[in-house]
Amino acid sequence: MRNVTKCFNTPQGGNHDVLRDINFTVEAGEFTAVVGPTGCGKSTTLSLISGMERPDTGEVLIDGRPVEGIGKDVGFVFQTDAVFPWKTVINNVAAGPRFRGASRKDAHAEAADWIRRVGLAGFEKYHPHQLSGGMRKRVALAQTMINRPRVLLMDEPFSGLDVQTRQIMSDELLALWDLTRPSVVFVTHDLEEAISLADKVVVMTAGPATVKEEFAIDLPRPRNPRDIRHTPEFVKLHERIWEALRDEVQVAYSRTVTAPPETAA
Numbered sequence: 001m002r003n004v005t006k007c008f009n010t011p012q013g014g015n016h017d018v019l020r021d022i023n024f025t026v027e028a029g030e031f032t033a034v035v036g037p038t039g040c041g042k043s044t045t046l047s048l049i050s051g052m053e054r055p056d057t058g059e060v061l062i063d064g065r066p067v068e069g070i071g072k073d074v075g076f077v078f079q080t081d082a083v084f085p086w087k088t089v090i091n092n093v094a095a096g097p098r099f100r101g102a103s104r105k106d107a108h109a110e111a112a113d114w115i116r117r118v119g120l121a122g123f124e125k126y127h128p129h130q131l132s133g134g135m136r137k138r139v140a141l142a143q144t145m146i147n148r149p150r151v152l153l154m155d156e157p158f159s160g161l162d163v164q165t166r167q168i169m170s171d172e173l174l175a176l177w178d179l180t181r182p183s184v185v186f187v188t189h190d191l192e193e194a195i196s197l198a199d200k201v202v203v204m205t206a207g208p209a210t211v212k213e214e215f216a217i218d219l220p221r222p223r224n225p226r227d228i229r230h231t232p233e234f235v236k237l238h239e240r241i242w243e244a245l246r247d248e249v250q251v252a253y254s255r256t257v258t259a260p261p262e263t264a265a
């Protein structure tokens, strides 16, 4: 992202500057986590990378080319379940290849592989409502990964899951990432999650968001995100990054408590 700004119209007819002069780069195959206070513009950043939104000024480039719409190389895993509720697990996961014209037989064979990789073998004929939240996330991951995106955008994909399931999903995500090594931009509120997964953590300021600081996460790979949290190197990184993040969280929080009631909602 090069010198990107983004402004939205407010319901009152004014303008709301959300992103201001955002600059950062994700290298090919790199896992980047983005953290910042609530409402600062993290999801907006992902929308710009995906092509769902356009910047007002500046450029969003993938492989040096400006993003001009939703590209086929980009996968998105949302906070909410984005699976088709009326389709079975196998039909959900096979959806991408089917849309691209693969035969039912080939699409199902490929989907079965991904279902196995995400640990759902045996659940092919289930519908999403018959699965737990963690299992639905696995379906969403398989549904995205089967398309082998070169860029994988993840917007708090594990929020809403209990702590244990969240950690298991982190392990599984890294194993899946290792298979095809997409470039990842992973938005999260959870600094521990960010450090345990990423090669780089980008800290954003309270809105209008800009990049406050980037931190290289030089923890060894392959890594187990559950175990790595107990190492002294992890604790040191956490202290350094929290130092940068804490001020921004406080700024965002103080705005909500000091704003008049009609604007504080």
Ligand SMILES: Nc1ncnc2c1ncn2[C@@H]1O[C@H](COP(=O)(O)OP(=O)(O)OP(=O)(O)O)[C@@H](O)[C@H]1O
Pocket: 008, 009, 010, 016, 018, 036, 037, 038, 039, 040, 041, 042, 043, 044, 045
């Ligand atoms: N389409 C839109 N129209 C108007 N305002 C918008 C739009 N999308 C986002 N905003 C505003 O932009 C700001 C940033 O929103 P965004 O969802 O990007 O933040 P976030 O950092 O992802 O938040 P959170 O951490 O709470 O998920 C918010 O104040 C939001 O109200």
